[in-house]
Amino acid sequence: MNKQAEVAVAMRGITKQFPGVVALDDVTLQVRRGEVHAICGENGAGKSTLMKILSGVHQPDAGELEIAGQSVQFHSTRDAENAGVAIIHQELELVEELTVAANIFLGREPRTRFGFLNDAIAKRKAQELLGLLDASISPEEMTSGLRVGDQQLVEIAKALSLQASIIVMDEPTSALTDAETERLERTIATLRLQGCTILYISHKMDEVFRLADRITILRDGRHVCTVNKTETTASEVTGWMVGREISEHRFRSQQTVGKCLLEVKDLCVASQDSSQSVQLHNVSFRVHAGEVLGIAGLMGAGRTEVLEAIFGASNSQWQGTISLGGQAVSFAHPSDACKAGLVMVPEDRKRLGIFLNLNVTENISICSLFHAIRNGLLSKKAEEGIVAKPMNQIGIKTPSLTASISELSGGNQQKCIISRWLLTKPHVLLLDDPTRGIDVGAKAELYELIDTLCQSGLAVVLTSSELPELLTLSDRIIVMAEGRVTAEFSRDEANEKKIMTAATLA
Numbered sequence: 001m002n003k004q005a006e007v008a009v010a011m012r013g014i015t016k017q018f019p020g021v022v023a024l025d026d027v028t029l030q031v032r033r034g035e036v037h038a039i040c041g042e043n044g045a046g047k048s049t050l051m052k053i054l055s056g057v058h059q060p061d062a063g064e065l066e067i068a069g070q071s072v073q074f075h076s077t078r079d080a081e082n083a084g085v086a087i088i089h090q091e092l093e094l095v096e097e098l099t100v101a102a103n104i105f106l107g108r109e110p111r112t113r114f115g116f117l118n119d120a121i122a123k124r125k126a127q128e129l130l131g132l133l134d135a136s137i138s139p140e141e142m143t144s145g146l147r148v149g150d151q152q153l154v155e156i157a158k159a160l161s162l163q164a165s166i167i168v169m170d171e172p173t174s175a176l177t178d179a180e181t182e183r184l185e186r187t188i189a190t191l192r193l194q195g196c197t198i199l200y201i202s203h204k205m206d207e208v209f210r211l212a213d214r215i216t217i218l219r220d221g222r223h224v225c226t227v228n229k230t231e232t233t234a235s236e237v238t239g240w241m242v243g244r245e246i247s248e249h250r251f252r253s254q255q256t257v258g259k260c261l262l263e264v265k266d267l268c269v270a271s272q273d274s275s276q277s278v279q280l281h282n283v284s285f286r287v288h289a290g291e292v293l294g295i296a297g298l299m300g301a302g303r304t305e306v307l308e309a310i311f312g313a314s315n316s317q318w319q320g321t322i323s324l325g326g327q328a329v330s331f332a333h334p335s336d337a338c339k340a341g342l343v344m345v346p347e348d349r350k351r352l353g354i355f356l357n358l359n360v361t362e363n364i365s366i367c368s369l370f371h372a373i374r375n376g377l378l379s380k381k382a383e384e385g386i387v388a389k390p391m392n393q394i395g396i397k398t399p400s401l402t403a404s405i406s407e408l409s410g411g412n413q414q415k416c417i418i419s420r421w422l423l424t425k426p427h428v429l430l431l432d433d434p435t436r437g438i439d440v441g442a443k444a445e446l447y448e449l450i451d452t453l454c455q456s457g458l459a460v461v462l463t464s465s466e467l468p469e470l471l472t473l474s475d476r477i478i479v480m481a482e483g484r485v486t487a488e489f490s491r492d493e494a495n496e497k498k499i500m501t502a503a504t505l506a
């Protein structure tokens with residue numbers, strides 16, 4: 001094999017500006033054929049932008065791109081696909097009105113000899129691909145009904161269906177459970193053996209160190225270095241990413257638990273006509289002022305459903321009792337819950353969290369605008385004053401206060417949503433996988449913030465796709481399986497093994 005053929009991707013001097021930001025500044029990178037190449041960096045470092053250039057979504061302002069030694073210029077994702085490059089996007093981009101199979105083969109639908117769409121083949125092929133990933137999703141299901149983790153699996157199946165030789169995965173496991181992540185890792189190993197080249201973006205260091213052959217670190221749009229995995233450590237990589245020391249997550253400070261703020265008793269949700277929705281059976285728990293209650297469970301265990309029922313965001317009817325500060329409540333709409341001091345940071349930020357037509361400031365202030373009324377009118381200045389504090393507190397990187405929210409990197413969008421809810425000064429905060437896509441530095445800051453808020457009497461209910469995070473933050477953990485609570489552990493009793501055992505109890 002000659003040297004040229006060993007280089008799958010060569011990027012030279014790639015520069016990309018967006019209004020107000022240099023997203024990439026003269027980035028040069030070589031990716032070898034058949035390697036898993038991880039790209040690491042803080043939120044906003046330029047990882048997704050670089051990968052979007054490789055996959056034809058964006059065109060660079062300057063620089064060259066070569067695929068297998070050939071100079072290329074991609075004007076669209078179709079151009080990139082034709083050259084064998086496929087991407088799984090961080091912000092999932094499925095068409096909600098279509099079925100799973102239709103999404104997988106969008107624009108490349110199998111046809112009969114006479115040119116008609118061949119649904120049967122599409123379904124069968126989709127089933128095969130989903131089977132490879134161990135996904136229990138029906139090809140005929142509408143994508144709109146899928147949870148984030150399942151959407152992520154459909155995106156992965158779609159990339160596999162392209163039979164690309166270069167596959168870009170932009171945080172593919174951010175909403176997957178450990179078991180699904182493991183399955184994906186095995187698929188990646190197989191693809192690699194078949195000669196596929198994989199570019200892998202992740203904030204999870206353990207994953208990066210299990211999968212990658214080499215690691216590239218970006219910081220503020222610049223290439224810091226590319227290293228062999230065997231010649232570095234996670235803390236060294238983190239150091240390059242942030243350019244400063246990150247303190248180890250310290251355990252939560254000693255809590256004095258106050259009175260019960262939220263009590264859920266025998267919460268039941270009957271199954272809907274669509275067999276997809278999880279039913280809840282007699283879910284009960286209490287959360288006190290100053291306490292973090294973690295809810296562990298596999299995907300589909302019912303964690304999100306519990307939080308949505310409490311928050312008034314559920315489409316299904318529920319039975320049982322939900323009490324807030326001793327008062328029985330039943331919120332018809334999330335806005336009623338907010339008024340009563342209970343808020344939720346949802347798992348699916350794209351569908352439930354972000355207002356794409358509003359700018360950064362407006363997205364953060366939208367639930368606290370009454371604080372910005374001056375003489376009966378909304379004062380833009382007061383509004384910007386209100387958002388300044390949470391923006392600094394968790395460090396949101398934005399070109400300007402009035403930039404469109406879609407211009408922010410994925411992790412920074414998530415930080416905006418968290419800030420929005422913190423501004424409402426809630427008594428009870430429901431966090432559904434809040435650190436999805438958030439970098440190590442910001443995670444540590446968010447953990448500190450949760451700790452501080454608890455000390456001032458907030459009650460928190462938390463779910464997370466990362467068990468270590470639940471173990472770090474929670475004072476108590478309940479475990480759910482198939483819509484039931486199967487175990488409860490205090491902070492001292494809880495460990496990964498016990499939780500996994502309880503999570504797989506049918």
Ligand SMILES: Nc1ncnc2c1ncn2[C@@H]1O[C@H](COP(=O)(O)OP(=O)(O)OP(=O)(O)O)[C@@H](O)[C@H]1O
Binds near residue numbers: 021398
């Ligand atoms: N479409 C866009 N318009 C304007 N600015 C953008 C756009 N996309 C990205 N940016 C900016 O470019 C910079 C790099 O963003 P990018 O999405 O590449 O970061 P990232 O490393 O993928 O971060 P994350 O870990 O949060 O996903 C950020 O400052 C972001 O605000």
Ligand SMILES: [Mg+2]
Binds near residue numbers: 049
């Ligand atoms: Mg990104």
